[in-house]
Every structure is written in structure tokens, then in C-alpha cells.
Amino acid sequence: MISIRRRLLGSILSVLAIVIVILAVAMFFSVRREMDELYDQTMEQVALAIARTGINDELNLNDALPKRGRFTGEDEFLIQIWRGDTLAYSSHASVKFPMQAADGSSYTYFNRQRWNFYRLTTPRGVIQIAQNLHKRHGVIREIYNVLLWPILIQFPILAVLIWLSLTYGFSALSRVSRLIERRSASYLEPISRRGVPVEVLPLVDPVNELLARLRAAFQSQRHFTADAAHELRTPLTAVQLQLDILRRAGNEEERKDAQAGLEKAVARLGRLTDQLLELARQEPETLSRPFEPVDLGHVLADCIDHLRPLAEAREISLSLVSPGSLRVRGSAEQLGTLFGNLVNNAILYTPGQGRVEVSAHDAGETIVVEVNDTGIGIAEKDRLRIFDRFFRIGRSEASGSGLGLSIVKAIADLHDIGIEVLGGNRGVGTRFVLTLQKLHWPGVS
Numbered sequence: 001m002i003s004i005r006r007r008l009l010g011s012i013l014s015v016l017a018i019v020i021v022i023l024a025v026a027m028f029f030s031v032r033r034e035m036d037e038l039y040d041q042t043m044e045q046v047a048l049a050i051a052r053t054g055i056n057d058e059l060n061l062n063d064a065l066p067k068r069g070r071f072t073g074e075d076e077f078l079i080q081i082w083r084g085d086t087l088a089y090s091s092h093a094s095v096k097f098p099m100q101a102a103d104g105s106s107y108t109y110f111n112r113q114r115w116n117f118y119r120l121t122t123p124r125g126v127i128q129i130a131q132n133l134h135k136r137h138g139v140i141r142e143i144y145n146v147l148l149w150p151i152l153i154q155f156p157i158l159a160v161l162i163w164l165s166l167t168y169g170f171s172a173l174s175r176v177s178r179l180i181e182r183r184s185a186s187y188l189e190p191i192s193r194r195g196v197p198v199e200v201l202p203l204v205d206p207v208n209e210l211l212a213r214l215r216a217a218f219q220s221q222r223h224f225t226a227d228a229a230h231e232l233r234t235p236l237t238a239v240q241l242q243l244d245i246l247r248r249a250g251n252e253e254e255r256k257d258a259q260a261g262l263e264k265a266v267a268r269l270g271r272l273t274d275q276l277l278e279l280a281r282q283e284p285e286t287l288s289r290p291f292e293p294v295d296l297g298h299v300l301a302d303c304i305d306h307l308r309p310l311a312e313a314r315e316i317s318l319s320l321v322s323p324g325s326l327r328v329r330g331s332a333e334q335l336g337t338l339f340g341n342l343v344n345n346a347i348l349y350t351p352g353q354g355r356v357e358v359s360a361h362d363a364g365e366t367i368v369v370e371v372n373d374t375g376i377g378i379a380e381k382d383r384l385r386i387f388d389r390f391f392r393i394g395r396s397e398a399s400g401s402g403l404g405l406s407i408v409k410a411i412a413d414l415h416d417i418g419i420e421v422l423g424g425n426r427g428v429g430t431r432f433v434l435t436l437q438k439l440h441w442p443g444v445s
Helices: 004-053 135-181 201-246 252-281 297-311 330-347 402-413
Strands: 078-083 086-090 104-110 113-122 125-132 290-293 316-322 326-332 355-362 367-373 418-423 429-437
Touching: 004 078, 004 104, 004 113, 004 125, 004 135, 113 135, 125 135, 135 252, 135 290, 201 418, 252 290, 290 297, 297 316, 297 330, 297 355, 297 402, 326 418, 326 429, 330 355, 330 402, 402 418
Parallel strands: 316 355
Antiparallel strands: 078 086, 078 125, 104 113, 113 125, 290 326, 355 367, 367 429, 418 429
């Protein structure tokens, strides 16, 4: 598994290690350059100090040379005083460093090693101060090591401090994670935004929105299950009643009546089951996007053709007025279900010899579809409730399940279709007005 904390810690420590290496290298060259300048200036100051103090004219090399034959410390200089071409004094007699040709600071190679020197010519002799660069750099390395160790020791300390800081910084995320883990189907309360860092809010807010949708979905599902169980009880009771009548029938006529009642109850139960399955398919979680271009004219024509036998059986005039091709974006199957339920409802709630008229027209940027009937109408107080599941108009004698318009509403919401419920023409029946967004196809006005 990928750990953001480990990845972040590794990145920070890697950058820190690179910075420390770069700093250590830069510090080494900086210290060496500064110490070289300091030593060169010191050699010059020593030579000037000897010149100001004066050189004893009676200085004899054999008497003045010290007993030391080698350097006792890496920081010592080789001090020489020459009279003409004769070495009058040397701080280290065994070191046969020659007199250089020119005054000033420079360097030369002696015994395969580099030496820096400073030569100063005075009236009483030549003063020459020299130093082995290898021994000088040995001192520089010692100084550098003294400076480097504190930096190296700081690295593990910084690593621990960074780890603790990251742990503290991620504690808010861990707390939110624990709060999310506590959520279940029975506990879907939103996560409190109090104390949540600003950087974590973009995670908490969508989770809260998801929890709200889940809570609404579970609540809707519970209501749906309770309503479905209640609605199924009625046709099942009717089936049981007709079976009892059939068993008690004493003659052929009673058996035929009981059988007809049983068939009617079973048919109603079948319709209700089909509607329940259709409603389940039209839940927002199961509806599909993206949509495709749909010819709404063809959808309406197919819908009318499919329901015409039902209208004729009920002696209802069913008509369609459409300019032909009307293009929208959506699902042809779902739009067919939407308009099929609307027209079917209009037929069921319209008495015999009535009319159901479907019309569609192009309104510029939109397409308007109207479904008019001369049925029983819908009271204004009921128009907001007709899309609720299992709601049926109280004075209706139709055998509908109360689910058809719920399916219509679910499909309309998915397709962003506006629905308006109005009174019918001349105050008779009901008029549904649906507004769909028009699809502009390339090359078609």
C-alpha cells in the first residue's frame, strides 16, 4: 500500500540529505580557501615582523640553527634568512628548501610536494617563509571535521523532528479517517467540520454529501419497501379471497365469476409487480448516462401506436400532432417509458367517449410536448403529490398502481425535463406540459 506519510518523509529526508552533502562540499572548499588566504597572509606578516625587528649581523647559521630537524606541528612555517646565496638561518635545518627567485607570494614544488611561500628582500638579507601545502591542508581538514560533525549529528535529529511533525500534521487526516470508518448503514451522520484543517475540507465535504445521498437513498428504500409491501398486500388479499370463493362455488356460474375475479386480481398483481420493477430500474443510481441523440417524433409515434388498442378498447379517441422529426438528447427507451406512462394514465383516467391528445412543437431552443385528456382532472391541492409513489387520486376508479407518475418524474429529472401540471382545455381534464432541451445537429437548422 502507498503511504503518503512515508513518501513525504522520504522526499523531505532525500532533499535534506542532498542539501547537507552540497553544504558539506561547499563548506569544505570555502574553509580551505579562507584558510589558504589566512595562512598566506600570516606568512607575509611573519616576514614583515622579522624585517621590522631586524636581523642580527653576526647571525651564524651553525650557531643559530635550532636542534629540531623536522616540523613538530602541521601548523608551523619554515622560516629562512639568506645572506646572498648563503642560508644564515632556518627554523628546520633538515629541510633544504631553496631560495626562490622573486619576492612576493607564490608557490613551487619541492620534493614532489607543493609549497606556498612568501619572499621579502631587505638590505640585510632575504627573508623567506614557506609552508608545505599537504601539512597545511591537514590542519584545514581537522578544522573542517570539527565543523562537519555538528551538521551530521543534526541529520537524525531533524529526521525525528520531521517525522513527529508529519505525524502531528496527519493526525487530523487520521481522525477524519476514523470518523469515516465509524459510519455504517445505520449511522450516516455528517462529519463535523469543526477542527478539520482547510486542506482536508475538500475531502470532508464530498464525503458529507455522499453520506447525505446515502442517507436519503436508504430512507427512500425503506419507504419504498414499506409502501410496496403495503400495496402488494391488497392484490394478494384479493387473490386469496377469490380462491376462497372458487373453493366454495356451488355451481358453474359461481366458479366462472370467481375465476374471472381471480384473473383480474392476478393481472393487477402482475401490473403492480411490473411497475415496481420499472421504478427500481428508474432509480437515479441505476439510470445511465451519457445519452444519445433521439428523434422524439419517432418516440411519440411508437408510444401512440402501442397504446392505441387500449384506447380503442375503452372507446377513447387518441391522437398525435407532431411536426415530424424533433431531436433531443437522451435515452429513447426511457423517454418511451416516460411518455408511455403519461398517455397510459391519461387513458385510464378518462371516461369512455373521451379524448387524449398528444402534441409536440418546436419552441426555438426547446421542444414542448403536451398531453391533454378529458378525464376526471386533478385538483390543485393534489398536483404536487401526484408524483409521489403509490399516490392515487381519491375519487378515481382506475386500477392504477400509483407508480406510473413516479417513474415519469424520475426519468424527467435525469433528462432535465421540466413538467407542469395544468387544468385541461376549457376546464375539463388535465394537461401535462413537458419542456425538453432541443438538440442542434450539425448541418440541420
